[in-house]
Amino acid sequence: MQDTIRICDIEKYYGNGAHVTKAVDRVSFTVNQGEFIGVMGASGSGKTTLLNMLSTIDTVTAGHIFYGDIDITELSEEQLSDFRKDNLGFVFQEYNLLDTLTLEENIMLVMTLHGRKREEIEKRCSELMRLLGIEEVRNQFPYQVSGGQKQRCACARALANHPKLLLADEPTGALDSKSAQTLLETFTSMNERLAATIFMVTHDAFSASYCKRILFLKDGKIFHELIRGSKERREFLNEILDVLSLTGGERSDDE
Amino acid sequence: MMNKLAFRNVRRSAKDYLIYFMTMAVVTALMFSFNTLLFSEDVQNLFQVAGVMAAMVGIATFFVVLIVAWLINYMVRFILQKRSREFSIYLLVGMKKREIARLYIRENLLLGAGAFGAGMGLGALLQQILLSVFYSMVQMDYHLRLEFNSYCVLMTAACYGGCYLLALFRCRRRFRKMNIHDLMASEKRNEEIRESHEKTRRMLLPLSILFLLIFGIFLFCWKDWNTGVLLFFLTGLVLSIYLCYMGISAWIFCYVKDKKSGVYRGDVLFLLRQFSSKVKTMSFTMGTLTALFTLALLGSSVAFMFNHFQNQMLNSKFxxxxxxxxxxxxxxxxxxxxxxxxxxxxxxxxxxxxxxxxxxxxxxxxxxxxxxxxxxxxxxxxxxxxxxxxxxxxxxxxxxxxxxxxxxxxxxxxxxxxxxxxxxxxxxxxxxxxxxxxxxxxxxxxxxxxxxxxxxxxxxxxxxxxxxxxxxxxxxxxxxxxxxxxxxxxxxxxxxxxxxxxxxxxxxxxxxxxxxxxxxxxxxxxxxxxxxxxxxxxxFSADNLVRDNLILESKYMLCSIIFPLFYVGLVFLCVALTVLSVQQLSDSAKYGFRYRVLSRMGCSRQKISRMILKQLLGYYMCPALMALTISGIISVYTGGRFNFYTGVSAPGAVYFLLSAALFFGIYAAYFILTYVGFKRNVFSTLQ
Incomplete structure (x- = not known):
């Protein structure tokens, strides 16, 4: 099955009566297995709401989201928790690492909660830390390492259980430019070498240029789509900037 | 404007620190009802030796005031730290430190006054219960009648006010020393886990257990107790209570670091780390709580001994x-x-x-x-x-x-x-x-x-x-x-x-x-x-014995031992439980993100509820178990001695079990309140 995730006509309204806000308005698209897809848009365009619905953190007002044959909009809360545990990985701007655990333990925890065996946990943990370059700080606590290292640890944790989809919400938002670049290269490597499917929400054109496909969101609707194809990253970045200049970029916030 | 601000802040604090508010009200009620025994004219007229009860309740009140002052001081510091950011904003907008200190003290006094008012209402009810129990213990009829002696109210207010004065004494100094940066940083300050010499510290746990074991053996076997031996064991007990928590935290750290098999089981890793970091930063407070629990348990065990004596032995004496x-x-x-x-x-x-x-x-x-x-x-x-x-x-x-x-x-x-x-x-x-x-x-x-x-x-x-x-x-x-x-x-x-x-x-x-x-x-x-x-x-040695006169006096004498012991025990227990509960509830708000992360990892609400339960159980049980062990050893020994000297026929452990049952009754009430509040706080952050 090529279409891993199908988003069909989803809508999300907030408020009631005369004060209804449409955060996401009849959005449909598909995410293919092994794809690295980005969603761009100004603040308030609905991109985080879209990610929250995809990640089962928020519910849809209308429409369906299919992961393979499973319609997650039909699942109970208990089933959603299990679904999240088995299929999804998260990377957030604020890292969301547990401050009482070391970096290694943060990665281990998702696997112990999954009920995996000790040998498997140890093997996978070492493999991920080596891949993401955080082996040397494995025994450090989050407050003892840099933002970039924290975020790479969050990535390793997100990938630990071989998720069907890795969801990233502004993952470079709190990083300096060098760490941001390293992280994005890590995403590319995860996508290419581990065939991880990545869904990234960002308002930063530089970050978006690492994606294979970008959806542009405005006022809750998809208004444009860019596919990188065989283009160089720099060329793709220019294309993104062109689209952004058409929409007025970040200024749409204030309107 | 400042009054309005103070009033609003109090309303908010009362909601956030409901358990603290409730405990202060309960403490007031206890103070009021026990003071009634001092001032009740009926009681004074009935007994020749009314002064004994006054002296005993007086001694009890001294300890109660000290410990309640400690609670208020602890809470004042605690709330100050939680609200440090808010105070930094007051400073930023140009309020003077003196004004903020005055505002904060005013808030605390308002909160205290509210709790006092509620406590007096509750006290009127508790007074009736206490007097009924008292009269039934001395086997006299009691007709419900509100005793509202102005001296009693005055004394309760004086004790309560004394607690606040003692506690707020150092508050102004704290405000004088603070600056905006420190205030802003203090809220963000996490429990940083600094780990050094953990392997050595780990030894403190087995050492503490070994000491308790030796203490138990000595208590039951050693005949030649003198001041030196007593001092050695008392110092050792206090040290082992405090150092044991350092040992527990270090032991868990080493267990997790050595990656023992338990760490790979479900949520164990998360729970152990949560627990050890909390115990490490709170080891002194945990030690103090253990000491309070121990004293509360010992107090009520001794009270049960005398009560049992009263029921079983008194009639046969005459x-x-x-x-x-x-x-x-x-x-x-x-x-x-x-x-x-x-x-x-x-x-x-x-x-x-x-x-x-x-x-x-x-x-x-x-x-x-x-x-x-x-x-x-x-x-x-x-x-x-x-x-x-x-x-x-x-x-x-x-x-x-x-x-x-x-x-x-x-x-x-x-x-x-x-x-x-x-x-x-x-x-x-x-x-x-x-x-x-x-x-x-x-x-x-x-x-x-x-x-x-x-x-x-x-x-x-x-x-x-x-x-x-x-x-x-x-x-x-x-x-x-x-x-x-x-x-x-x-x-x-x-x-x-x-x-x-x-x-x-x-x-x-x-x-x-x-x-x-x-x-x-x-x-x-x-x-x-x-x-x-x-x-x-x-x-009971006297030339002339008149049973009906003597039984009444004896029961009153016994009551003047039993009641103050229960009084101190109850207050110590409530104070310690309040500290535990407020700590946990505030953590549930401060560290709500930990559970949000777990939820995103796929932990269902049910699973998170179970984890919260396990976490709270660990946190609540740790000082309780330690206190039960120490007070158990001492109570069983004392109970045995008491029976030996008085001729009461009940196993020494009975008094301890009775007092443990009372202890866990109150413990369970606080635990359930905290668990419900904790879950509510956590789940509200998951929305």
């Missing part, structure tokens, strides 16, 4: 309605009999003599064998130290063994509703306290009792309660045939009376005042016929 002693063997008690006939309806009166024949066999045997009397009358080879016994001035036993005529004995038995006993001409019996016989076993073979010049043979023991604290002998009396007693010298005179209905109040005082000679006891001691038996802890 089997006769009236029992009088006269050191003059030929006293006919005429004045006393006249007074008794005037003031009571006498059913039966009986005067008799206790005899002696110049021997000290039983005295010597008991002096040298009873554990209660220690090894004072033992020689190194185990034989009685006759010189020591002869020179003794402790009045446990009379100078000579005490004898009673068979006919007198049977008459007294009849008065008590017991069956008569029969003795052959050459036989004797011993009436002994049950507690003493339990300890000594049959010792008749060591005796050579003679009557009328010939040896008498032993015919048996009798152990019914028989007024043997100096009246019918001390601990024992030897019953001999009348003919044998006739050949002996009368030692002292006794009168036993059975009266209809209850004895009037103050009868005993009036009987005492018939003999204005204040030195009568000394006279008795000079004559060698005054004794009080080997009972200890609670001794």
């Amino acid at each position: 089997p006769f309605d009236v029992q009088l002693y006269s050191e003059q063997a030929d006293d006919d008690f005429q004045r006393e009999i006249q007074l008794l006939k005037k003031e009571t309806k006498v059913k039966e009166l009986y005067t008799y003599s206790i005899y002696e024949n110049g021997t000290r066999q039983v005295n010597a045997w008991l002096y040298s064998h009873l554990k209660a009397l220690g090894g004072d009358y033992h020689k190194a080879d185990g034989t009685p130290d006759w010189e020591g016994i002869e020179q003794t001035v402790d009045s446990v036993y009379c100078e000579y063994d005490t004898y009673m005529k068979l006919s007198d004995y049977n008459r007294l038995r009849q008065m008590l509703g017991l069956s008569k006993i029969e003795l052959e001409e050459n036989q004797y019996a011993i009436h002994l306290k049950e507690r003493v016989l339990k300890e000594t076993g049959d010792f008749s073979k060591s005796l050579n009792i003679k009557g009328n010049g010939r040896a008498l043979s032993f015919a048996g023991y009798h152990t019914e309660s028989f007024s043997q604290d100096g009246h019918n002998g001390g601990d024992y009396v030897i019953v001999v045939p009348d003919a044998a007693a006739e050949a002996m010298r009368p030692y002292y005179a006794e009168l036993a009376a059975d009266i209809k209905g209850e004895a009037p109040q103050g009868l005993q005082d009036r009987l005492d005042s018939l003999d204005p000679d204040e030195d009568e006891d000394e006279e008795g001691e000079d004559l060698g016929n005054f004794c009080c038996g080997s009972d200890s802890i609670l001794v």
Whole structure:
């Protein structure tokens, strides 16, 4: 099955009566297995709401989201928790690492909660830390390492259980430019070498240029789509900037 | 404007720190109701020794004020840290430190005043319960009536205000020292886990356990307790309570770091890390809580001991309605009999003599064998130290063994509703306290009792309660045939009376005042016929005993031990539980993101609820278990000793189990409140 995730006509309204806000308005698209897809848009365009619905953190007002044959909009809360545990990985701007655990333990925890065996946990943990370059700080606590290292640890944790989809919400938002670049290269490597499917929400054109496909969101609707194809990253970045200049970029916030 | 701000802040604080507010209200209610016992005119009029209760409640109040002041101080600091960001904003907008300090103190006083008001309302209810319990304990009727003595309210307010003054004393200084940057940083400051020398620190846990073990063994086996040994163990106990928590945290750290197999099981890793980081940063507070729990448990265990004594032993202490002693063997008690006939309806009166024949066999045997009397009358080879016994001035036993005529004995038995006993001409019996016989076993073979010049043979023991604290002998009396007693010298005179209905109040005082000679006891001691038996802890030794007067006074005396102990125990428990609960509830708001992360990892609400339950259980059980262990060891030992000295027949552990049950009842209430609040806080962040 090529279409891993199908988003069909989803809508999300907030408020009631005369004060209804449409955060996401009849959005449909598909995410293919092994794809690295980005969603761009100004603040308030609905991109985080879209990610929250995809990640089962928020519910849809209308429409369906299919992961393979499973319609997650039909699942109970208990089933959603299990679904999240088995299929999804998260990377957030604020890292969301547990401050009482070391970096290694943060990665281990998702696997112990999954009920995996000790040998498997140890093997996978070492493999991920080596891949993401955080082996040397494995025994450090989050407050003892840099933002970039924290975020790479969050990535390793997100990938630990071989998720069907890795969801990233502004993952470079709190990083300096060098760490941001390293992280994005890590995403590319995860996508290419581990065939991880990545869904990234960002308002930063530089970050978006690492994606294979970008959806542009405005006022809750998809208004444009860019596919990188065989283009160089720099060329793709220019294309993104062109689209952004058409929409007025970040200024749409204030309107 | 500032008043409005203070009022709003208080409303918010009261909501955030509901448990603190509730505890302060409960403490006020407890203070008010216990103070009632001090000021109640009814209580004062009823008892001669009302001052005892005042003194005991006074001592209890001293400890209560100290510990409540500690709670307020702790909470003031705690809330200050939680609201540091808010205070930094006040500073930023130009408020002076002095103004902020005043605002904060005003808020605290408002919160305190609110809790005081609520507490007084609750106190009025608690007062009724307490007085009902009190009167039912002294077996008197109580009719519900609100006692609103202005002195009582004043004293409660003074104690409560004293707590606040003590606690807020240092608050202003804290404000003077603060700056905007520190205030902003203090809210963000996490529990940074600094790990150094954990492997060495880990040893503190087994060392603490080892110390407790040695303490237990010493307590039960070591006989020679002196101040040095006591100080060593007290210091050791305090140290082991505090250091044990460092050990626990280090031990968990090493366990997790060494990646032991348990770490790979489900949520164990998360829970262990949460627990160890909390214990590490809170080790001092946890130690203090453990100490408070231990004291609360010990206090209520001792209270249960006295309560049990009151229920089981008191009536048997005074089997006769009236029992009088006269050191003059030929006293006919005429004045006393006249007074008794005037003031009571006498059913039966009986005067008799206790005899002696110049021997000290039983005295010597008991002096040298009873554990209660220690090894004072033992020689190194185990034989009685006759010189020591002869020179003794402790009045446990009379100078000579005490004898009673068979006919007198049977008459007294009849008065008590017991069956008569029969003795052959050459036989004797011993009436002994049950507690003493339990300890000594049959010792008749060591005796050579003679009557009328010939040896008498032993015919048996009798152990019914028989007024043997100096009246019918001390601990024992030897019953001999009348003919044998006739050949002996009368030692002292006794009168036993059975009266209809209850004895009037103050009868005993009036009987005492018939003999204005204040030195009568000394006279008795000079004559060698005054004794009080080997009972200890609670001794009832008096020339004149009027049961109805004495039971009331004794119960009041016992209540003045039991009530303050429960009072201190309850307050300590509530204070400690409040600190635990407020800490956890505030953490649930501060560290809500941890559960949000777990939820995103796929932990269902049910699973998170289970994790919260396990986390709270660990956190709540740790100081409780430590306190239960320490107080358990001490209580079982003390209970055993108490039973040994008083003759109460209940296993030493019973008192401890009763007090543990009470402890866990209150514990469970706080735990459930915290668990519900914790879950609500966490799940609100998951929305």
